[in-house]
Amino acid sequence: MRDIWISDPDTGRRDRTVEPVGLSSAVWRELYPILVGDAQRPLLHRLWRYHWGAEGDADLTPAEVRDLAQEITTFRIGSPSPASAEAEAFLDAFAHQIARAAEAGAGLRILAD
Amino acid sequence: MSRPTHRRFLPRFFATALCLAALGALTACTTPRAPSTTPEVAACSTAFCNITDERWAHINERHCQGTCSANNKSIFVPAYCGSKANAVTFCQDLMNRPNCTGTAQPNNRVAYSATFTGKVGDNRNDHCADTTRGTVIYETTTSKVITQFPGDP
Numbered sequence: 001m002r003d004i005w006i007s008d009p010d011t012g013r014r015d016r017t018v019e020p021v022g023l024s025s026a027v028w029r030e031l032y033p034i035l036v037g038d039a040q041r042p043l044l045h046r047l048w049r050y051h052w053g054a055e056g057d058a059d060l061t062p063a064e065v066r067d068l069a070q071e072i073t074t075f076r077i078g079s080p081s082p083a084s085a086e087a088e089a090f091l092d093a094f095a096h097q098i099a100r101a102a103e104a105g106a107g108l109r110i111l112a113d
Numbered sequence: 114m115s116r117p118t119h120r121r122f123l124p125r126f127f128a129t130a131l132c133l134a135a136l137g138a139l140t141a142c143t144t145p146r147a148p149s150t151t152p153e154v155a156a157c158s159t160a161f162c163n164i165t166d167e168r169w170a171h172i173n174e175r176h177c178q179g180t181c182s183a184n185n186k187s188i189f190v191p192a193y194c195g196s197k198a199n200a201v202t203f204c205q206d207l208m209n210r211p212n213c214t215g216t217a218q219p220n221n222r223v224a225y226s227a228t229f230t231g232k233v234g235d236n237r238n239d240h241c242a243d244t245t246r247g248t249v250i251y252e253t254t255t256s257k258v259i260t261q262f263p264g265d266p
Contacts, residue, residue, distance in 0.1 A: 001238065003185055022184055025224075025266045032219040049220060052250040053260035054171045113175065113187070113262045 001025060002056055004094065006101045007109035009062045014109055018100070021093045023110075025051060030087050034079065041071040047110065056112025062105050069095075069102045153254060154223055157213035160255035162204035168258055169197040176262045181235035187244075187263045189234040203233075204261060207247050215254070216266075222259060223251045224266040234263030 003020035007013060014020075028051045035041065035048040043064060050056045060068060072095050082088050101108050164172070176187055177194035193203040207213060210227035217223055226248045236244035248266045250259040 020185065029219055036220070050222075051218070051220070052222065052224075052266070053168065055259070111175070113260060113266075 002028070002051060002110055002112045004097055005109045005111065006097065006104070007059065007107040009105060009107050012059055012107065012109060015106065018097075020111075021090070021097045023051075023090060023094075024086065027084070027087045027090045030082060030084060035075075038075075041075055043068045044071050044075065050112075052112050054112075056110070058108075058110040060108040060110075062102075062107055065098060065101045065106070065108055068108070069098050072098055154215040154217050155254040157208045157210070157215060157225055157227070160204075160208040160225070160249075160251070162201045162208065162249075162258060163256065164197055164200055164204065164258045166197070168260065169200055172200055172260055172262075175260070176234070181237060181241035183237060183240050185237055187234055187237040189263055190232055193233070200261065203247065204249050204258060207249055207261075208255075221253055223254050225249045225251065226265055236264040238264055 002023040004023060005014040005020045006018045007015060028048065032048055035044045038045050043060070047058055072091075076091060076095065082091065098108070100106075173194065176189050179186065179188070181188040189203070193199050206229065207227045208225060210229065213225055213227035215223050215225045226246060229245045229247060231245065232243045233245055233247040234243075235241045236246070244263050246264050247261065248264065249261040250266065251257065252259055
C-alpha cells in the first residue's frame with residue numbers, strides 16, 4: 001500500500017489537512033503493465049516501478065506535479081478504462097489529488113509500506 | 114474478358130494481410146507493455162533474512178514508530194521492533210511458518226506472507242485491529258529484504 005499526500009513545496013512536509021489517496025497493491029499490479037515502460041509518460045513510469053520500501057517513496061516538486069497532471073489527463077483520454085472498479089476509483093481520486101496540488105502550487109509526497 | 118478467380122483474389126489477400134500487419138504494429142506502438150519479468154518463487158524455508166541498515170531504517174520509521182493510523186500506518190508489536198535483530202527475528206519467524214506463501218510481483222519483487230499464532234501488529238487496512246498476518250517483501254526470491262509489515266501486501 002502507498003499513500004499519496006499533498007506536500008509543502010518548500011519543506012516537503014505532508015499537508016495533514018488533506019486526506020491522502022491510497023494506492024492498493026491490487027491496483028498497482030493492475031496498472032503496472034500499462035504504465036511501466038510507457039515512454040510518453042515518464043513520471044507515471046517512475047512512480048509505478050516500485051511499490052514497497054524506501055524505493056516506493058517519492059517526492060514530486062510543483063513543476064513535476066504540473067507535468068503529472070498532463071500525463072494523467074492524456075493517459076485517461078488515450079487508454080481504455082481499467083478492468084476493475086477499484087482501479088477506476090483510484091484513478092479518479094489520484095487525478096483529483098494531482099489537480100488539487102497543481103492548483104495550490106504544492107508538491108506530492110508518496111509514502112510506501 | 115474477366116481474370117481467373119485466383120488472380121483477383123491474391124492481390125486482395127496480400128493487401129488485407131498488409132493492413133492487418135500495419136494495424137498490429139500500430140497497436141504495439143501506441144499501447145506499450147512492460148516486459149514480463151515474473152521470477153520463480155522459492156520456498157519460504159530457503160530464505161535468508163538479510164536486512165541492511167538502510168532497510169531497517171525504513172521498517173523502523175514506518176512500522177515501529179508512533180501508533181497505528183487507519184488507512185495510513187500499520188505498527189508492529191514491540192517484540193519485532195527496537196533493533197534490527199528483532200526485525201530479523203520477525204522475518205525468520207514468518208519464513209519458517211508452515212503456512213508461509215510467496216507471490217511474485219510484476220517488478221520482480223516477491224511478497225511472502227504468513228499467519229502467526231499470536232498478534233503481529235495493528236493493521237492499517239482493518240481500522241488498526243490486531244492482526245496475526247505478516248508480510249516480508251524481498252528484492253528477488255529470498256535474497257535481500259526490501260521491507261516488512263503487519264498485514265497482507
